[in-house]
Amino acid sequence: MHFKRFEAPDSRTALKMIKEQLGDDAVILSSKTVHRGTPYQRVEVVAAMDYDLESIALTKTPSISSHGKEPTLFSQPPENHKKKSADRPADQPDQKISFDQVLKTQGGSMTSPGRISQRPNREHVARWRDQLISQLQTTELEFRASESPVIISLVGPTGMGKTTTAAKIAAWYSLRENRRVALLSTDCYRIGATDQLRTYAKIMKLPCEVTLRKKDLELAIRKHQNVDMIIIDTAGKSPYDIHHIKELQDLFSPVSNIRNHLVLSATTKKEDIKKIIETYTDLDITGLVLSKLDETRAYATLCQQVATAGIPVSFLATGQRVPEDFTVASPEHLENLFRKGWLAFADKENMAVA
Numbered sequence: 001m002h003f004k005r006f007e008a009p010d011s012r013t014a015l016k017m018i019k020e021q022l023g024d025d026a027v028i029l030s031s032k033t034v035h036r037g038t039p040y041q042r043v044e045v046v047a048a049m050d051y052d053l054e055s056i057a058l059t060k061t062p063s064i065s066s067h068g069k070e071p072t073l074f075s076q077p078p079e080n081h082k083k084k085s086a087d088r089p090a091d092q093p094d095q096k097i098s099f100d101q102v103l104k105t106q107g108g109s110m111t112s113p114g115r116i117s118q119r120p121n122r123e124h125v126a127r128w129r130d131q132l133i134s135q136l137q138t139t140e141l142e143f144r145a146s147e148s149p150v151i152i153s154l155v156g157p158t159g160m161g162k163t164t165t166a167a168k169i170a171a172w173y174s175l176r177e178n179r180r181v182a183l184l185s186t187d188c189y190r191i192g193a194t195d196q197l198r199t200y201a202k203i204m205k206l207p208c209e210v211t212l213r214k215k216d217l218e219l220a221i222r223k224h225q226n227v228d229m230i231i232i233d234t235a236g237k238s239p240y241d242i243h244h245i246k247e248l249q250d251l252f253s254p255v256s257n258i259r260n261h262l263v264l265s266a267t268t269k270k271e272d273i274k275k276i277i278e279t280y281t282d283l284d285i286t287g288l289v290l291s292k293l294d295e296t297r298a299y300a301t302l303c304q305q306v307a308t309a310g311i312p313v314s315f316l317a318t319g320q321r322v323p324e325d326f327t328v329a330s331p332e333h334l335e336n337l338f339r340k341g342w343l344a345f346a347d348k349e350n351m352a353v354a
Contacts (some may be wrong), residue, residue: 137312158236158265161291161346166233167200171323180227187235218254294318
């Protein structure tokens with residue numbers, strides 16, 4: 001977050017300065033009048049840009065009790081971020097609002113010199129949340145008897161959970177949908193990655209091959225033309241590695257009908273999610289896999305980045321269990337996850353039969 005302090009003769013001038021220097025996304029953090037009642041009276045405003053969505057609170061964060069209540073999507077930030085303002089009642093949390101919202105809330109004028117409201121309009125925040133959720137899309141795999149196998153690849157940086165997700169997808173479609181599935185691994189970087197996938201395949205009695213070169217990949221796909229689905233687990237690298245995408249493009253070049261799925265961990269930071277999506281867009285991503293949803297309760301950043309990307313969500317994954325901690329994405333799932341929070345979504349019984 002970038003902070004800047006502004007001084008001006010009045011609030012209107014201060015807001016104009018903020019808009020000119022920090023842009024439309026600037027956030028008012030504090031405001032006070034200095035040298036009040038003297039010829040030197042000024043308005044002092046502290047503003048910031050690039051703020052964290054998780055700091056916008058719709059409700060107070062409830063404690064986790066025997067009733068099982070947990071924070072919802074827009075829960076308050078941790079205690080070390082919840083500093084109370086001296087001129088605000090102790091039971092009201094600090095909340096941030098852009099200066100354009102201030103102008104809208106105040107009807108285009110300030111109530112008094114140096115007085116800038118810092119309470120967000122809850123209806124505005126709710127509409128913003130609803131708008132994000134309405135932009136989310138989902139997609140499902142279509143199997144057609146007249147066509148060749150559905151081929152999907154799982155791509156993404158290291159630590160996203162691609163290998164476990166590959167096993168979950170294979171289990172879902174082979175055990176639950178009675179589809180014939182083959183697993184391919186192109187990961188020659190991570191120790192034990194291919195062994196892990198082979199172990200899953202052995203348990204599920206599915207064919208599994210290691211294809212480190214594009215020629216090997218092409219031959220393996222030809223070999224398994226009799227199956228319904230081929231899942232390709234790829235190696236993960238840093239999203240800042242400019243050569244990684246070119247390597248994947250070259251690896252996939254002999255096969256024209258691969259549906260690339262980008263795996264995103266829910267625990268990834270906002271800046272990194274944005275960079276990951278930007279980096280892998282060159283692969284023509286057809287679907288997103290949201291993984292590790294059980295390792296966080298704060299989904300606002302994830303919701304915003306997914307909605308902004310405009311890429312449909314295909315699958316949702318939570319824990320390590322195969323195939324229980326997994327489901328095919330649906331509008332209802334995303335609605336429950338991003339609007340009502342974790343418990344509305346992560347009912348294990350529902351996950352198993354969704």
